[in-house]
Amino acid sequence: MSSKVALTGNEALAQAMRQINPDVVAAYPITPQTAMVQTFSQFVADGEVDTEYVTVESEHSAMSATVGASAAGSRAMTATAANGLALMWEILYIASGTRLPIVMPVVNRALSGPINIHCDHSDAMGARDSGWIQLYAENAQEAYDNAIQAIRISEHKDVLLPTMVNLDGFITSHAVESLEILADEDVKEFVGEYQPENYLLNADNPIAIGPLDLQDFYFEHKMQQAVAMGDAKQVILDIAKEYKELTAREYGFFESYKLDDAEVAIVALNSTAGTAKAAVNNLREAGVKAGLLKIRVYRPFPAEEIADALKDIKAVAVLDRAESFSTNGGPVFADIRSVLYDIKANVEVVDYIYGLGGRDIKVEEIESIFNDLQEIIKTGQVENRITHFGVRQ
Amino acid sequence: MVKPGDGYKDIPIGGLILDAGNAKEYKTGGWRTKKPILDKEKCINCHLCWAFCPDISILSEDGVVSDQIDYDHCKGCGICANECPVNAIEMVKE
Structure with missing residues (x-):
């Protein structure tokens, strides 16, 4: 049973993260995303999730720790906004290039300078070519729905690419809206267990992740990413269809x-x-x-x-x-x-x-x-x- | 095992290396401009060359340093010759 609730966009995304129950969240607060990871950290403190919450010293570290956790074989998430996303830049490409299915809400905010904390899309638009799937949302409901679907999209074997779940800073992140939250068990069933094929902490199958990749193969690996991005289209539609059966809410491109x-x-x-x-x-x-x-x-x-x-x-x-x-x-x-x-x-x-x-x-x-x-x-x-x-x- | 010339459909995604311990298959001997020659007459079997070699190319069998160096992997860095206390290793131009 879903329930009708009144939440800010940030709270709605924190609820989505609670229901997804990721193995690891490594996050750094930044306006206007702060309330999202703050609310989620309370869920961790209250024992409502099994998540290992890593407090880091910057967004570069947040994305790095998330990459490490994902490479290790866990379902890993983070969230950011604006200059935080900019500070993650280098690692965004490592996440997508290493084919790690990280899901990250991005609360869209103007990039400094001059310093500004309010909504525009300069953060996410700058990262549009970083090899991440990008979903956008009109309101808190769509952002919540996108976050849950993003887990399935990113982790699909034909995709294995990270996803940014975008929502507008303050307008969506801080306004209280009425939306439907799914039952915890429905989200648990929908996202399922994360079962990576190759991961670092698999002692039975030791592998190397992130080795040097020069003239001979780098291009082929970029081609694989391009193909996966193309294949993601059908996966996005298939998962939207499955999500509609659960929620009666319809999503497409x-x-x-x-x-x-x-x-x-x-x-x-x-x-x-x-x-x-x-x-x-x-x-x-x-x-x-x-x-x-x-x-x-x-x-x-x-x-x-x-x-x-x-x-x-x-x-x-x-x-x-x-x-x-x-x-x-x-x-x-x-x-x-x-x-x-x-x-x-x-x-x-x-x-x-x-x-x-x-x-x-x-x-x-x-x-x-x-x-x-x-x-x-x-x-x-x-x-x-x-x-x-x-x-x- | 990925081979040179393999296409994008045939190699693991994300640059992952799925075969453990595969560095042995990657022959780096071609990088060398000078190769170490070990003179067993001078060698005192101290194993410093063996310990310092970054490519595990100095071989030791039954506690005795061998003059059969692994030239498939020796990059010719010369650390062995530099560390040898009795100058038993000479770097010779290829």
Whole structure:
């Protein structure tokens, strides 16, 4: 039996971690993730989990200890945000390159400097090419559901890649929402026992992990990762299907919201998708065929599926909550525009870099973006390919 | 056992080495520019070369240092010659 509870996003993720009951958690607190590992450490202190909790001196150490624990053969988790993720950078690649199925909630926050503790996606977007699967969540419920599914996705024998479970800093991590928490025994059964094939503490089958890998084989190992990332797509769908049987909640690569007959559409990640839905509803009432594509799985990037979903839209605005400083738009924009090029779709795509450092985006502001899209359709002209939305002149 | 030239579908993922003790299969003798020659006439059987060799290439049988050096693995570092108290080991250009 699941139960309806009111929790912050951080508390919801701490509950997910309690129910997953990992063998090892090595974590370092950082705003806005702190409450997650703090709450979880209380579960450890109260004996509610069997987890060995490693208090470390930095995020570099947190990820290193998690890698060590995972390589040893245990189910290992950590969590972080922003500069903490940045400090993990080196070890992120070691985790994915060593094919360790670590699951890590990332509470998305702006990277310093100037120092800022509020929501944007510059942390996770910077790590988008680190070989980690990346899941994004509109709200606490989705973040909770993603965390539980991520264990199965990462540990699947066709995948064996780590997963970042992203949620928006403060907006999702600190707001109290009503959500459904599964029964402990249901999560236990769903995630199952972690049974690694090769691990360091198996005395019957001694192996070496992390040896030097030079010109002769490194490339082949990167190819294996690329193949696993591709194979993860089917695994993600299969596990979502299984999860739906348990919860009746449906997950895929993305959510199409009123997209089928839409002429103008927005692509967004995380909590802004909720705001965008309200804008879509208002515009639909006013007779505008507006829609939303909310990306859940950003890595692997569901290119063909997104292309198919957007192919009949006339104008698309991508909302990027990160500035890549490429001078050619944000990271999501680059990916979306690329897939539409492949199918030679007759659709204009524009980029709105927004909300950096936690600046709010409001329903009426998203409506104004839809108005811009309608103007593009009407005139056939794109005045601004890339807009830094709401920034003061 | 992974062999040179194996494709990505045939090798363990993540660079794992699944065969224990396989370093013996990896022949490093080709790295050598000079090779140690042990003069048994001078050797006092102190075993310092045997103890210092980082590649276990100085062999000892029944408590006696052998002049049959493992050239499949000796990298020619010269530590043995440097440590020998009676200069019984000479490094000779390959």
